[in-house]
Every structure is written in C-alpha cells, then in structure tokens.
Amino acid sequence: MPREHTWRYISMAAVFALAGMLIFWRAFFIQGSAEAAEFLQQSEYYSRLLKTIYPPRGEIYDRNGHLLAGNRTVYEIGVELESVQDPEAIAFALSNMVGTDYNSVLKKINDFSTLGAIYGILDDYVLPEKIDLLRAYNVNLPREEEDSYHCSNDPALIALICRPHLARSYPERDLASNVLGFVTQDSNGNFGVEQKYQDLLAGLPEEIWVPTDPNRVQELPDVPAGASLILTIDREIQAMVEDVLDEALERTGAESATGIVMDPRTGEILAMTSTPRLDLNDYQQYVDIYDENKPYNRATGQIYEPGSIFKVVTMAGAIDLGLVTPETVFNDTGIFYYGGIAIRNWNGQAWGEQTMLGCLQNSLNVCLASVGEKLGAENFYHYVQAFGFGYPTGVDLFNEASGTLRLPGVLGEVPWTDSDLATNTFGQGLAVTPMQMVTAVTAFINDGRMVIPHIVKGVVQNGMQYNIPPQFAGTPISAETAHTLTQILADSLEFESSMALVPGYRLAGKTGTAQIPMPSGNYDPNQTNTSFVGWGPVDDPKFVVFVWLERPETSIWASEVAAPVFADIVERLVVLMDIPPDQQRQVAAEQ
Amino acid sequence: MLKRSKEFIQAYKEAPWRRQMQMIGFVASGVVALALVAAIYLNITARSATAGRLVQQFQAQRADQEQRIEDLKTQLAFILSVEQMQKRARDLGFEPVSPAAITYLSVPEYQGRPSGAELAPRAGSGFGAVAPLPAAYTDSLFDWLVALFADLGGY
Numbered sequence: 001m002p003r004e005h006t007w008r009y010i011s012m013a014a015v016f017a018l019a020g021m022l023i024f025w026r027a028f029f030i031q032g033s034a035e036a037a038e039f040l041q042q043s044e045y046y047s048r049l050l051k052t053i054y055p056p057r058g059e060i061y062d063r064n065g066h067l068l069a070g071n072r073t074v075y076e077i078g079v080e081l082e083s084v085q086d087p088e089a090i091a092f093a094l095s096n097m098v099g100t101d102y103n104s105v106l107k108k109i110n111d112f113s114t115l116g117a118i119y120g121i122l123d124d125y126v127l128p129e130k131i132d133l134l135r136a137y138n139v140n141l142p143r144e145e146e147d148s149y150h151c152s153n154d155p156a157l158i159a160l161i162c163r164p165h166l167a168r169s170y171p172e173r174d175l176a177s178n179v180l181g182f183v184t185q186d187s188n189g190n191f192g193v194e195q196k197y198q199d200l201l202a203g204l205p206e207e208i209w210v211p212t213d214p215n216r217v218q219e220l221p222d223v224p225a226g227a228s229l230i231l232t233i234d235r236e237i238q239a240m241v242e243d244v245l246d247e248a249l250e251r252t253g254a255e256s257a258t259g260i261v262m263d264p265r266t267g268e269i270l271a272m273t274s275t276p277r278l279d280l281n282d283y284q285q286y287v288d289i290y291d292e293n294k295p296y297n298r299a300t301g302q303i304y305e306p307g308s309i310f311k312v313v314t315m316a317g318a319i320d321l322g323l324v325t326p327e328t329v330f331n332d333t334g335i336f337y338y339g340g341i342a343i344r345n346w347n348g349q350a351w352g353e354q355t356m357l358g359c360l361q362n363s364l365n366v367c368l369a370s371v372g373e374k375l376g377a378e379n380f381y382h383y384v385q386a387f388g389f390g391y392p393t394g395v396d397l398f399n400e401a402s403g404t405l406r407l408p409g410v411l412g413e414v415p416w417t418d419s420d421l422a423t424n425t426f427g428q429g430l431a432v433t434p435m436q437m438v439t440a441v442t443a444f445i446n447d448g449r450m451v452i453p454h455i456v457k458g459v460v461q462n463g464m465q466y467n468i469p470p471q472f473a474g475t476p477i478s479a480e481t482a483h484t485l486t487q488i489l490a491d492s493l494e495f496e497s498s499m500a501l502v503p504g505y506r507l508a509g510k511t512g513t514a515q516i517p518m519p520s521g522n523y524d525p526n527q528t529n530t531s532f533v534g535w536g537p538v539d540d541p542k543f544v545v546f547v548w549l550e551r552p553e554t555s556i557w558a559s560e561v562a563a564p565v566f567a568d569i570v571e572r573l574v575v576l577m578d579i580p581p582d583q584q585r586q587v588a589a590e591q
Numbered sequence: 592m593l594k595r596s597k598e599f600i601q602a603y604k605e606a607p608w609r610r611q612m613q614m615i616g617f618v619a620s621g622v623v624a625l626a627l628v629a630a631i632y633l634n635i636t637a638r639s640a641t642a643g644r645l646v647q648q649f650q651a652q653r654a655d656q657e658q659r660i661e662d663l664k665t666q667l668a669f670i671l672s673v674e675q676m677q678k679r680a681r682d683l684g685f686e687p688v689s690p691a692a693i694t695y696l697s698v699p700e701y702q703g704r705p706s707g708a709e710l711a712p713r714a715g716s717g718f719g720a721v722a723p724l725p726a727a728y729t730d731s732l733f734d735w736l737v738a739l740f741a742d743l744g745g746y
Contacts, residue, residue, distance in 0.1 A: 056657070056658075056661055059664075061708055061710065062708075063706075063707055063708060064707075064708055065708030065709075065710060066668070066671070067664065067665065067667075067668035070661065070664055070665035070668055071661045071662070071665060072661070072662050072665040072666065073658060073659070073661075073662040164655075164658065165658075166658055166661055166662070169665045171665060171668035171669040171671075171672045172668075172672050172673060172674070173672070173674070175672075175673060175674075213643075214639075214640045214641075214642075214643030214644040214646075214647060215636065215639055215640050215643055216643070217643035217644075217646045217647055219646075220650050228710065230707070230708050230710060235673055236673065239673040239674075239677075457707060458707070458708075458710075460710050460711045463711050463712070464711055464712060464713070464714040465709065465710055465711040465712065465713050465714065466713075466714045467707070467713065502690075503690075503691075504690065571689070571690060572687070574690055575687075575688055575689075575690055575693065578703065578704070580693075580695040581690070581695075584695050587697075588695075588697040591697060
C-alpha cells in the first residue's frame with residue numbers, strides 16, 4: 001500500500017467511525033428521551049391483549065339426567081366502521097333477515113362513525129337460523145378461514161361481523177318454568193333455581209393478558225365452567241302434573257292452579273308447578289304474563305288461608321298431648337262461641353255426636369274449635385310453630401314466603417285476639433304457603449319427624465358430583481301420633497268414598513275449602529280456595545301430593561274440585577313411579 | 592553473527608502473504624460462525640413462532656369446539672324433550688297406560704331403576720383424582736444427580 005494513500009484511508013476510517021459514534025450517540029439519546037418511555041409503553045400495550053374468559057354457565061338437569069337448562073350458540077352482530085361501504089345496504093339486510101329495525105341500524109352506524117369508533121354492536125342474541133339467512137348473501141369467492149367471523153363476503157356487507165357466543169336455552173320450554181327461573185341477557189338469573197344458585201351456576205370469569213407475539217404464547221388458564229345442578233325434579237312427573245293441572249284449570253274455570261309432588265322420606269321435590277307458566281326461551285313475555293302482585297312460583301311464594309286442610313295440625317296437637325283419641329266423642333250442636341264470635345260448620349248445621357275421626361271426615365269447624373279450646377292458645381301455637389308455620393321451610397328456591405301467623409302477646413299491625421284461636425284451628429285467620437303445608441304433613445309420614453324440602457339433588461363441579469343428603473326440620477309430634485293421624489285420614493277418605501281415592505291404593509289426605517278474605521276484612525261469600533293434600537301408599541309412603549285450585553267456578557267445594565285432581569295425579573303417578581297396587585306389593589313382600 | 596542470526600530468523604519466518612491468509616481465515620471463520628449462529632437463531636425463532644401461532648390457533652379451535660359441544664348438547668335435548676318424545680310416541684301409535692292395564696311381575700333381587708343421575712364420579716369416591724406426574728417429568732438435572740448419589744450412597 002503506497003504511503004501517500006494512507007491519509008485517505010485514515011480519513012475514511014475516521015468518517016465512518018464518527019458516523020458510527022453519531023449513530024450510537026443518537027440511539028443512546030433516543031433511548032433516554034421522554035418519548036422513548038411513551039413508545040415503550042405503547043409497545044408494551046400492543047404486545048398483549050386483555051381477554052376476559054367467561055366460563056359457560058352450568059347446566060341444570062332433572063333427577064334422571066335430562067337437560068332442563070343448557071347453553072346454545074347465538075350471535076352478536078357488529079360492524080367494522082372503516083369497512084362500511086353502504087350503510088343502507090347493511091340496514092336493509094339486517095331488517096329483512098334478522099328483524100332488526102332499519103332506522104335503528106342506520107342511526108347506530110352514524111353514531112359510531114361520529115364517535116370515531118372502530119367497531120360497534122348492532123344486534124345481539126341473534127339465532128343461528130337468522131345468521132344463515134345473512135350468510136346466504138355470500139358470493140362465490142374463496143373465503144379465508146380468518147374471515148369466518150364475517151357475516152357475508154358480499155362487498156356491501158363485508159363490514160358486518162357475526163361473533164358467536166353462548167346464551168341460556170331451555171329445551172323443555174315452559175316445563176318446570178316456575179322452578180327453574182330464567183337468565184336475562186345480562187347473564188343474571190331471575191327467580192327459581194337460576195337466581196338462588198346464580199353464583200354457583202355462573203362460575204367466575206377470569207381476566208388474562210394474551211401476548212400478541214407468538215413467541216411469547218402461553219397456555220390459557222383452564223377457567224372452570226359454572227357448576228351444574230341435578231334437580232330432584234322428575235321431568236316425566238313434572239310434565240304429567242302440569243298436564244293434569246292445565247286440564248283442571250280448563251275444566252273448573254279456576255283462576256290459578258298449584259301442585260307439588262314430593263318424596264316425603266327425603267324431602268325431594270319430584271314436581272312443582274303453578275300457573276301461569278312461561279316459555280323460558282321467550283322470557284321477555286314475563287311482564288305480559290305475570291301480574292305485578294303475583295309471585296313467580298305460587299307454591300313457595302304465595303300465601304293463602306288454607307282452611308280445613310289445616311285441621312290436621314290442630315288434631316295432631318290434641319292427640320299428641322293425649323287430650324283426644326280417634327274415638328273421643330264430641331257433641332256437635334252446630335255452633336260454638338269463643339272469643340266473642342260464633343263458629344259454625346261449613347253447612348251451618350249441627351252434626352250431633354261425632355268421633356274425632358268423624359270431625360275430620362266431615363270437616364267440622366265447631367268440633368275443631370272445641371279441640372282448640374281444649375289445647376289452649378299456648379299449646380296450639382306451640383304445635384303450629386313446631387310444624388314450621390310462620391317460617392320459611394328452607395326450600396332452596398328464590399324468594400320463599402314465610403306465611404302470616406299472629407301470636408298471643410306479640411305486637412303486630414293486627415294484634416292477636418282470643419277469636420283467632422278459634423278460627424285458626426280450622427285454617428282461617430292465618431296464611432301459609434303450599435310448601436309449608438306439604439312440609440308439615442311429612443311429620444305424619446316420617447314417624448313425627450319433618451323433612452326439609454329441597455330441589456337440588458346434586459352439584460357437579462370440577463368433575464366431581466356432590467349429592468345433597470336429606471335434612472330434617474324437627475319432630476313436632478310423636479311417632480304414635482303420626483301413625484294415629486295417618487290412620488284417621490286414610491279411614492276418613494275411605495268412609496266418605498272420597499273422590500280422591502284411587503282403586504288399589506290406600507291413601508291418606510285432607511280437603512281444604514277456604515273462604516277468601518277481601519280487602520274490606522270480610523270473606524268473599526261466593527268464591528273459595530280449594531286444596532287437597534294427600535299421601536300414599538299409607539303402609540309405605542312414596543309420595544305427597546298437594547293441589548290448590550284458586551276460585552274455581554264449577555264448585556266451591558274442595559271435595560268436588562281438588563280431590564278429583566289429586567286422584568288424577570296419583571293414578572298417573574303410581575305408573576310413573578312403578579308403584580304396584582297395595583295387594584300386589586304385600587303379596588310380593590310375603591314371598 | 593548478527594547477520595547470520597537474522598538470516599536464520601528470516602528463513603523460518605512465515606511469509607507475509609501466509610500471515611495475511613491466516614488473518615483472512617480467522618475473520619472468515621468468525622463471520623461463518625456468526626452466520627451459522629444467526630441462521631440457527633432465525634430457524635429456531637421462526638419455528639417457535641410457527642409453533643406459537645399453532646398453539647394460538649388450537650386454543651381458538653378448542654374454544655370453538657367447546658362452544659359447539661354445548662350447543663349440540665342443547666340441540667339434542669330439544670329433540671329429546673318431553674313434548675317431542677310424547678309427540679313421537681303418539682305418532683307411533685302409543686298411548687298412556689292406565690294402572691289397571693299394568694301387570695306387575697315380581698323379579699327376585701331386582702332393585703328397581705337406579706335412582707338419580709350420575710353425571711360425574713361422586714366426591715370422595717377416589718375417581719377423578721389427578722395422578723401425580725412421575726419424577727422424571729418434574730426433577731431438574733441437579734435433583735436427579737442428588738437422588739442418584741443418594742441412592743449410590745445407600746448401597
């Protein structure tokens with residue numbers, strides 16, 4: 001290398017070195033500048049996305065594993081504002097295919113554009129059938145997999161995004177609707193099991209940061225689905241009870257019908273219904289169907305004066321204390337004065353000498369008021385409370401009513417008076433729920449022990465099933481009293497050839513015809529509440545059935561209105577529950 | 592003497608062109624090594640990015656499949672609902688049976704229909720518990736060596 005060229009190389013090297021140093025200096029300067037922090041923050045922000053993973057809502061099954069509430073795919077329809085070419089075309093397509101209001105779509109697109117939004121929601125919870133109609137707009141162009149969220153590849157509709165997600169769905173429509181409740185679009189349960197077990201069913205949504213850089217991809221956390229519930233309801237029995245009550249409602253012209261079928265040994269509710277019912281897939285009809293003052297589930301939420309059906313409680317107390325026996329004779333004069341009022345029988349007549357069995361069989365108010373006098377207020381209300389009246393039963397359904405019970409010495413809006421004792425003995429002047437009545441009679445079946453009713457049989461969570469055992473609510477009467485009363489109620493049905501009887505099966509039960517209090521304080525002279533509670537087979541009870549028809553038009557008597565409905569239910573129930581007639585069971589047992 | 596020693600050194604000294612070649616060789620091998628490292632790095636990075644992308648796709652597919660399973664279960668339940676089944680039974684000529692038309696037979700040791708759905712193993716039954724991973728999947732090399740020496744020491 002000639003020496004005279006050396007300075008040129010050195011100069012070049014110096015220039016490159018200087019340029020390099022300048023670059024390093026500039027890079028160092030930028031790295032430490034105020035903007036650098038902002039850029040770093042932005043790069044951090046765009047390097048990951050915050051994603052909320054909503055676990056699917058837990059399912060609800062009947063006792064045999066039939067799905068009562070599940071989840072199905074629906075679509076959110078959104079619009080990518082920068083791809084919108086023809087807002088009118090989008091509004092036209094949505095109004096024709098999906099049923100969304102044309103003007104509302106146009107307004108939303110305009111509003112989103114004004115706000116400078118990138119994406120906006122035009123409709124939600126759209127059924128797949130309607131999305132298929134939109135997809136029919138596709139032109140025959142190859143579709144990229146990534147474009148599958150586009151509702152259509154028609155250039156005019158390319159801005160529409162159809163994003164699938166899950167929504168609550170009820171395959172049995174209105175079956176057991178009073179028990180299930182429903183889930184609204186805000187994912188909240190309303191009424192019934194859906195509201196009672198909202199936290200368990202909904203699960204816990206989890207928020208995670210998902211890196212956009214595929215090199216930093218990480219395993220998504222396994223967000224556990226909401227717990228699934230197995231109900232005690234048997235959908236075949238439920239459907240049968242609803243059918244029978246619907247027929248009864250039509251036949252009798254009653255205002256409403258309520259029915260409960262329970263396994264008295266375990267407290268498992270096999271069926272529970274009241275009218276009106278609601279197609280749960282169309283829950284928006286709720287406001288039109290339900291009166292504001294009427295509860296969603298009358299079996300647990302509606303209180304009523306039970307009438308004669310309550311006489312079993314009075315009689316149970318008296319027998320339990322040994323004040324009367326089934327053979328104790330009472331001379332019915334047709335009128336009984338107590339606490340300043342006169343008590344009369346349902347037909348206003350004197351029935352002469354009657355045993356306690358006769359008193360219950362003929363449902364004599366005068367006799368029961370006299371029994372109440374023997375019991376005294378303290379004992380009577382002790383038994384009433386021990387049977388659970390005045391308190392919620394503890395059934396696991398939303399919004400259970402406690403009933404109305406005035407007690408001596410307890411101040412209230414309307415204080416207790418002596419006459420209350422007389423009227424309460426035959427079910428007037430107090431109010432109960434059907435569920436309370438059913439719970440009370442389980443004491444007669446379980447040797448004096450009352451069972452707590454429940455609707456959830458098991459919970460499935462994290463791959464394990466937790467079954468809920470029966471629970472008991474106390475022992476208001478002795479086993480002997482329970483057996484005695486059961487025999488009285490079975491005999492009284494047979495002796496009066498009640499319309500509640502079912503051939504081949506020995507049943508026990510009691511009718512209740514109750515006058516209805518009016519706002520004036522008097523009782524409605526023309527209308528009644530008719531109810532019946534019964535159980536069987538008496539030697540090995542498998543079911544308790546409760547029926548309540550409100551204000552029937554064909555007859556005011558429970559023996560003519562509610563008792564036949566009870567028989568209808570039991571006749572079909574023994575088939576569904578595989579319960580052979582008594583004689584065949586006894587023969588099989590002896591073999 | 593000095594002259595002779597210089598001649599001797601020069602005789603055994605490497606030729607300048609050879610030293611230049613050596614230098615070029617070192618630099619070239621450095622460049623090749625760097626290129627190799629860069630190529631391996633790029634290859635691994637590209638493969639891991641592809642794998643990462645695949646994982647993201649599978650995660651999305653899994654979410655879609657889970658959603659589809661939920662949807663199909665519900666659709667099946669619609670088809671098997673009480674209303675639909677009763678309609679199908681009626682269409683096939685079946686009708687509800689009355690208690691009087693039923694003949695019950697006594698079958699020794701028959702316990703009746705099992706009561707209650709079993710949708711998952713019962714809690715406390717022992718089923719469904721996750722088996723612990725073998726140590727080979729969780730131990731570090733150090734853990735393995737410690738265990739190995741401990742075993743050897745035991746003998």
